[in-house]
Amino acid sequence: MKQTLTRTVVIGAGIAGSWLAYRLAQWGVPVVLLTAPHEDTPNVSLGAATVFHRRLVDDPSPEDIAAAFADETATQHPELRPLLTDHLASEFAELSELVPFQTLETMVIPRHPVPFPRLGAGGVVISVLHDQIRAYGGTIMCGRVTDLLVEDGICRGVAYSADGQPGIVQAGATVLASGGYSGLMRHAPTPNSGSMLGIFAAAGGALTNLEFSQRHALGDRSAGRVLYPPDLAGAQFYRDGQRAVWLERAYHTLPEERRDLDIFQQYWRHNGHIPHELRRGETRHEIGPVYGLSMGGAAHTGGATNLAGVYALGEARHDIAANSILGRPWATYLSSAGLLADTLRELPDQQMPETFSVPARSVEVSAELRREVRERLHAFEDHRFSEGAVQAFVQWCRTTRRSLPAEFNGSAGVLILAESYALSALSRRESRGYFYRADFPTADPALSGLRTVARYDSSADEVSVELVANIAGTKVPVEVGSAR
Numbered sequence: 001m002k003q004t005l006t007r008t009v010v011i012g013a014g015i016a017g018s019w020l021a022y023r024l025a026q027w028g029v030p031v032v033l034l035t036a037p038h039e040d041t042p043n044v045s046l047g048a049a050t051v052f053h054r055r056l057v058d059d060p061s062p063e064d065i066a067a068a069f070a071d072e073t074a075t076q077h078p079e080l081r082p083l084l085t086d087h088l089a090s091e092f093a094e095l096s097e098l099v100p101f102q103t104l105e106t107m108v109i110p111r112h113p114v115p116f117p118r119l120g121a122g123g124v125v126i127s128v129l130h131d132q133i134r135a136y137g138g139t140i141m142c143g144r145v146t147d148l149l150v151e152d153g154i155c156r157g158v159a160y161s162a163d164g165q166p167g168i169v170q171a172g173a174t175v176l177a178s179g180g181y182s183g184l185m186r187h188a189p190t191p192n193s194g195s196m197l198g199i200f201a202a203a204g205g206a207l208t209n210l211e212f213s214q215r216h217a218l219g220d221r222s223a224g225r226v227l228y229p230p231d232l233a234g235a236q237f238y239r240d241g242q243r244a245v246w247l248e249r250a251y252h253t254l255p256e257e258r259r260d261l262d263i264f265q266q267y268w269r270h271n272g273h274i275p276h277e278l279r280r281g282e283t284r285h286e287i288g289p290v291y292g293l294s295m296g297g298a299a300h301t302g303g304a305t306n307l308a309g310v311y312a313l314g315e316a317r318h319d320i321a322a323n324s325i326l327g328r329p330w331a332t333y334l335s336s337a338g339l340l341a342d343t344l345r346e347l348p349d350q351q352m353p354e355t356f357s358v359p360a361r362s363v364e365v366s367a368e369l370r371r372e373v374r375e376r377l378h379a380f381e382d383h384r385f386s387e388g389a390v391q392a393f394v395q396w397c398r399t400t401r402r403s404l405p406a407e408f409n410g411s412a413g414v415l416i417l418a419e420s421y422a423l424s425a426l427s428r429r430e431s432r433g434y435f436y437r438a439d440f441p442t443a444d445p446a447l448s449g450l451r452t453v454a455r456y457d458s459s460a461d462e463v464s465v466e467l468v469a470n471i472a473g474t475k476v477p478v479e480v481g482s483a484r
Contacts, residue, residue, distance in 0.1 A: 001358070002167035004139075006030045008344050009158055009171040011145050011196060015048070015122060016314025016333035017177030018129040019091070023341035025138030032139045032169050033130075034160060048122030052101075052108040053327030056084065057092050069322045072261065073433035075209050075295070075451045075470055076321040079302065084335050091334040098128050106256070107327055143167065145196060146361035146409055148174065148203045148310070155203070155309035159358045168358055173311060173344050176200060180294030180315035182213055183370075184418055186378040188291040189225045193373070195365055197316060198413025200298060201420060201456045201463075205307045208318045208453045209296030210417075211424040214325050215434045217263035218251065219290030220278075226290060227278070235280040237287065244276060261323045261434065264289055269436050273383050293329060295321040295434075296424075299453060303340040311344070313337055318451075321433070363410030369400075373418050380422075385437035390426045394419050394463075402461060416463065420454035423465040427452050 008024055010017045013035035021033040055064050065084050069076065100111040110121045130140055143162035148155050149170070157170040181194025201207055218227045232251065237244040250263050268289050278285040297319075298305050298312035305312050314333050322328060376396065380389035397419040401412050430444035431437055450467045457464065 002165070004032060004141075004167070004169045006032045006139070006169060006171050007347070007349065008032070008173040008175060009034060009169045010175045010177055010313075011158065012036075012177035012179060012314065012316070013126065013130070013140070014046075014177065014179060014314060014333075015126060015330055016316075016337055017175065018126050018133070019095075019334055020175060020177065020313060020337040020341055020344075021133050021138055021140075022129045022136075023338060024345060025133045025136035027341070027345050028137070029341075029345045030138075031133075032141055032171070033133060034141050034143055034145060034158070034169070036144045037142060046120070046123035046126060048330070049119055050110050050121040050125055050330060051327045052092065052331050054103060054106050054108050056088060056327065056331045057108050060085075060088070068328065069320070070257070070324075071321050071433075072323055073212055073295070073321045073435070074448045075212060075433075077319045078471060080319050080332065083339060084331065087335040087338040088331055091338040092331070095125075095334060098132065099125050141169075144363050145178075145199070146363050147358070148199060148307075149358070150203050150307070153204070153308060155307055159361065161361075161363070166358065172309065172347055172349065174309055175311045175313055175340070175344075176298055176305075176316045177313040178316050180213075180297065181210070181417055181421070182291040182294050184373060184377060184414075184421065185213070185291045186374045186381075187219065187221050187224065187288065189219070191370075193365065193370055193414050194294075194316075194417045195363060195410045195413040197297060198415070198417035198420075199363075199409060200305075200307070200310065201416050201454070202409075202413060202458065203307060203310075204456075204458075205305050205310060206299040206453055206455050207297065207417070207420050208299040209321065209424075209451045210294075210421045210454060211428050211435050211452060212295035212321055212433060214292040214295060214322075215260060215264050215268075215289040216292050217260040217268070217289055218278075218287055220285040221288045221290060222286040224290065226292070227285070227287070231280075232278070233280075235278050238277045238279060239271060240274050240276075247276075256326070257324050259324070264434055264436075269382070269431075269441070293320060293325050296452075303336065303343060311340060313340060323433075361407050361409040363413075365410045365414050369411055369414065373414060377418065377422070382436045383438045385425075385439055387426060387439070390422050393422050397422070398461060416456050419463045420456070420465070423463055424452040424454055427465045427467055 007030040009032045010021050021031050024031040102111040143160040145158045145160045147159040149157045155174050159168050178196035179192045182188040183191045183193040216226045237247045276287045278287045297317040300312045303311045397415045401415040429440045432443045451470045454465045
């Protein structure tokens with residue numbers, strides 16, 4: 001078995017993980033960046049358009065940042081806005097030294113003759129960063145993480161598989177930058193179903209705010225992709241064969257900052273169960289809201305999770321909850337990676353055990369299991385929501401998980417995460433932001449400022465969820481009940 005010793009191991013080579021690894025390597029901190037084979041775990045950042053909101057990078061004030069990250073859910077991470085105020089300017093300036101940018105109306109994007117949206121620009125940026133990481137002496141390895149190496153409650157690194165061969169990376173700090181979990185849902189452009197978050201939960205990590213995901217108001221549901229302005233130019237919308245006049249007018253007249261949220265709340269909540277179609281010449285698309293950015297993930301304070309030795313970054317952690325996300329994720333990921341790099345480079349070297357007992361694990365998740373999870377979650381989504389359907393799904397997750405062989409870590413992780421999501425949705429007995437349940441169709445003021453926290457009990461093989469105050473570092477439950 002191949003063994004590697006380093007100061008920090010980063011799981012996930014999207015923009016968040018790559019920027020952290022670049023910063024650490026730049027400062028001479030030993031770092032290993034683990035990237036999964038793309039055909040197994042597609043890297044969302046590679047296909048991104050790499051957009052920064054102009055308001056955020058053009059000498060922003062705290063008021064500019066607050067306006068750009070307006071959050072109707074009241075579950076945004078309380079550290080997010082100060083983080084951007086303190087770190088975004090320096091991190092974006094550093095990125096601009098590597099990649100030239102240009103301003104396009106309200107956006108700042110990489111300079112290129114291809115007009116917005118230039119999908120795939122993210123892959124160019126990440127390629128530049130990987131070249132820099134290697135030049136500074138950092139290591140990039142291709143492999144899929146199969147487990148966290150936790151001993152006496154402290155994570156000492158990761159086990160992974162590369163070309164069918166096992167290996168371990170021992171490290172004083174392990175960083176989850178493995179992406180979000182929107183791929184759990186039926187209508188999502190990304191297949192990333194968040195199995196690494198489930199593995200983190202199985203090791204004792206806390207997950208939070210899972211019920212919230214951003215929803216793109218107009219997506220091609222048959223192809224599972226977002227529809228961009230070039231796709232919509234000259235298009236007409238139809239609702240069950242009749243012109244959807246309100247939807248067309250809303251798309252053309254609502255302010256960009258709230259367009260997705262307002263269309264979701266004012267239209268799709270009431271019409272999501274009715275077939276809709278986009279027509280443009282001979283082109284036809286089944287349209288409706290599609291899932292975008294995950295607004296929840298690993299619970300953390302300053303990037304540090306409750307599992308000693310484990311940190312979280314990017315879409316894998318709870319940070320962004322906002323009315324609009326265009327131009328905001330990459331700004332957040334640069335800032336949070338910059339802060340975390342400052343923290344990790346000050347960590348002392350850790351004394352590592354000479355050997356680890358690493359059981360054989362598989363992180364492969366069958367297409368059949370992914371499909372069944374999506375269909376079962378879809379059965380109680382939005383207007384179909386019922387507490388009985390959620391409880392039945394939770395029981396199915398537990399029964400299915402208990403029937404798995406012990407080495408099926410990836411499948412167990414997906415089922416733990418799916419159960420955590422379902423119980424988080426069950427605990428939030430209201431509709432708020434992009435989260436909607438038909439049995440509680442309005443926001444409950446008593447739940448404002450609260451977020452869900454999901455924890456997995458390995459002895460019972462069950463997840464429990466509680467609502468806590470959305471205050472950085474809080475661990476005290478609020479007396480509003482819990483779900484099991």
